[in-house]
Amino acid sequence: MTDASQTPDAVALTDVLPNPTPRDLLSKFDGLIAERQALLDTGVRDPFAIVMEEVLSPTLAIIQGRETILLGTYNYMGMTFDPDVVAAGKAALDRFGAGTTGSRVLNGTYQGHRECEDALREFYDMKSAIVFSTGYQANLGVISTLCAKGDYIILDADSHASIYDGCWLGNAEIVRFRHNSVADLDKRLGRLPVEAGKLVVLEGVYSMLGDIAPLKEMVAVAKKHGAMILCDEAHGMGFFGEHGRGVFEEAGVADDIDFVVGTFSKSVGTVGGFCVSNHPKFEVMRLVTRPYVFTASLPPSVVATAAASIRKLMHAGPKREHLWKNSRRLHQGLRDLGYTLGTPTAQSAIIAVMLPDQAITVAMWQGLLERGLYVNMARPPATPAGTFLLRCSLCAEHTDEQVDRILEAFAAAGQATGVLGQP
Amino acid sequence: MTSRQETFKKVAEQIEPFNKKQVALTEATSFAGDLEWDSLTVMDFVAAVEDEFDILITMNMQAEIETIGQLVDTIETLRNPA
Numbered sequence: 001m002t003d004a005s006q007t008p009d010a011v012a013l014t015d016v017l018p019n020p021t022p023r024d025l026l027s028k029f030d031g032l033i034a035e036r037q038a039l040l041d042t043g044v045r046d047p048f049a050i051v052m053e054e055v056l057s058p059t060l061a062i063i064q065g066r067e068t069i070l071l072g073t074y075n076y077m078g079m080t081f082d083p084d085v086v087a088a089g090k091a092a093l094d095r096f097g098a099g100t101t102g103s104r105v106l107n108g109t110y111q112g113h114r115e116c117e118d119a120l121r122e123f124y125d126m127k128s129a130i131v132f133s134t135g136y137q138a139n140l141g142v143i144s145t146l147c148a149k150g151d152y153i154i155l156d157a158d159s160h161a162s163i164y165d166g167c168w169l170g171n172a173e174i175v176r177f178r179h180n181s182v183a184d185l186d187k188r189l190g191r192l193p194v195e196a197g198k199l200v201v202l203e204g205v206y207s208m209l210g211d212i213a214p215l216k217e218m219v220a221v222a223k224k225h226g227a228m229i230l231c232d233e234a235h236g237m238g239f240f241g242e243h244g245r246g247v248f249e250e251a252g253v254a255d256d257i258d259f260v261v262g263t264f265s266k267s268v269g270t271v272g273g274f275c276v277s278n279h280p281k282f283e284v285m286r287l288v289t290r291p292y293v294f295t296a297s298l299p300p301s302v303v304a305t306a307a308a309s310i311r312k313l314m315h316a317g318p319k320r321e322h323l324w325k326n327s328r329r330l331h332q333g334l335r336d337l338g339y340t341l342g343t344p345t346a347q348s349a350i351i352a353v354m355l356p357d358q359a360i361t362v363a364m365w366q367g368l369l370e371r372g373l374y375v376n377m378a379r380p381p382a383t384p385a386g387t388f389l390l391r392c393s394l395c396a397e398h399t400d401e402q403v404d405r406i407l408e409a410f411a412a413a414g415q416a417t418g419v420l421g422q423p
Numbered sequence: 424m425t426s427r428q429e430t431f432k433k434v435a436e437q438i439e440p441f442n443k444k445q446v447a448l449t450e451a452t453s454f455a456g457d458l459e460w461d462s463l464t465v466m467d468f469v470a471a472v473e474d475e476f477d478i479l480i481t482m483n484m485q486a487e488i489e490t491i492g493q494l495v496d497t498i499e500t501l502r503n504p505a
Contacts, residue, residue: 191479381461
């Protein structure tokens with residue numbers, strides 16, 4: 001089709017209209033550009049343009065020359081600087097080189113990719129594990145490939161962008177239910193054709209507010225209507241359940257989940273994504289999943305660090321306990337200061353501080369940064385119900401003393417910006 | 424009143440709680456342009472309409488619906504499949 005010989009003879013240069021004005025395709029973002037500029041003109045830093053000049057540990061970095069506590073990294077288990085993990089990566093870099101330059105189905109599967117999938121199968125006690133190049137691609141690939149034209153995907157309204165994008169990449173019918181509402185899920189499943197293929201997509205932890213799903217009830221409803229279930233444990237892996245597999249393990253529904261999707265970029269501490277399953281035909285996904293086939297595989301050093309980290313996470317009891325202690329302490333401390341939080345109790349390692357509008361949220365965010373504390377700022381449309389919030393994600397490596405300093409920063413910045421009343 | 428008129432009336436009732444600017448509602452009123460709804464408002468409204476009529480309006484269908492008239496047509500079709 002790109003063969004020059006197929007160009008119609010009738011088209012000549014003289015047929016081109018004189019001085020056609022090209023329509024600027026970027027002008028659709030003029031509103032956003034203006035909004036961002038107006039915000040920056042007030043003198044604040046761009047919350048979405050932070051540079052980590054140096055990273056000292058899972059909990060400390062240098063930002064703008066200042067030592068800063070990291071409270072917005074999803075580095076829940078603090079594995080990024082684990083000596084065994086780093087050593088495994090260095091050894092693989094020396095032995096296998098910087099990258100694979102190829103797809104998993106061609107020249108891009110090395111011994112390390114196999115070992116990483118072995119580690120995942122053991123960690124989850126499942127028959128099959130497929131590693132993708134990112135968590136985003138894992139959702140994109142698995143969801144779009146499982147559900148074809150005529151099938152139905154039923155997803156929570158607050159699902160992560162990778163789940164929505166996985167839906168749009170395929171040809172299935174997409175149905176949403178109200179966030180975490182078991183009754184709403186039940187009603188919508190009940191309106192679907194009985195014989196249709198159905199995939200219910202759930203997340204263990206929802207990453208904006210840090211709330212967890214009522215998986216026991218939702219799984220029961222999905223099974224009642226004959227749906228298969230995919231559970232994304234991106235924010236639950238490492239510290240929920242007896243083996244750290246995720247919220248689904250803690251909820252006691254491991255035998256009823258058909259597919260678990262996860263990521264290496266949070267508790268595992270590197271980058272990559274995966275899906276594990278006991279389905280006897282699951283391996284065929286390697287041949288038919290486009291985001292698996294048509295992209296380069298992870299570098300050998302990355303899968304080596306992931307495998308080492310996953311094996312250590314199997315025996316991370318004390319770290320898990322300390323992470324939960326940190327989360328509960330911060331949640332209680334922020335409530336005591338007078339902040340409104342996304343959940344009534346500490347349900348995960350994410351704590352969302354709810355704020356009234358963009359101006360005050362950016363001011364708080366900057367106030368915290370100036371006091372040596374980095375958190376994530378989140379705004380619509382990423383947030384539920386049009387809310388503005390500061391998202392804190394704790395790490396098992398945060399010391400008790402760092403949690404004290406975090407609370408001090410929140411007290412001072414809250415008073416300086418007027419979010420909190422004067423003491 | 425025809426079935427379609429009744430459907431329009433019920434849809435208008437469902438729009439009211441979200442009609443912050445008190446826009447007058449006609450067949451041609453558009454959700455994004457006239458009512459200025461964002462995606463989150465659309466989600467809440469669609470859920471309410473689905474429950475009112477005991478139907479499902481998939482996101483695929485929603486992508487094609489821009490005006491109240493188109494929504495009423497879709498509801499009519501879903502309630503009276505050919």
